[in-house]
Amino acid sequence: MAEERAHRLIDTVAWVRIEDGRILCARPRGKDIFYIPGGKREGAETDLQTLLREIEEELTVALLPETVAHVGTYEAAAHEPANGVVVRMSCYTGDYSGTLAASSEIEEVAWFGYADRSLVPPVDQLLFDDLVEAGKLT
Numbered sequence: 001m002a003e004e005r006a007h008r009l010i011d012t013v014a015w016v017r018i019e020d021g022r023i024l025c026a027r028p029r030g031k032d033i034f035y036i037p038g039g040k041r042e043g044a045e046t047d048l049q050t051l052l053r054e055i056e057e058e059l060t061v062a063l064l065p066e067t068v069a070h071v072g073t074y075e076a077a078a079h080e081p082a083n084g085v086v087v088r089m090s091c092y093t094g095d096y097s098g099t100l101a102a103s104s105e106i107e108e109v110a111w112f113g114y115a116d117r118s119l120v121p122p123v124d125q126l127l128f129d130d131l132v133e134a135g136k137l138t
Contacts, residue, residue, distance in 0.1 A: 010078060010087045013051045014038035015094065016071055021138030022111035025120060026058055029107045033079055034119050036127065047090050058106050061098035068094035072130060079121035087123045113138045
């Protein structure tokens, strides 16, 4: 049963970067939806290792590990329905060094307010709801 559940859960980490009441989102090449930047772990990576690698790969900046803090974990059905696949997204804030820029795997970067909630997948929408309730997202 545990093995079956593992095949039905996509375990991800995400970087929550909010500036002026808007959250940073990215649209990967070939996709029609925006995501909170981050991704899936490789092998036995920790959340922090995954987050540092993914953000550097996607946005060409280095997160400062000592500033990274967990802000919440969310679970929801996958954006592309696939027989009950659930996405778990562990969210972290953190400062960075460098200049934010879309890497070769990212088509577009955007700053979203709550009005843009419909442009992100269900698990990201849960984060948007919490952020607007906390007064952090406009």
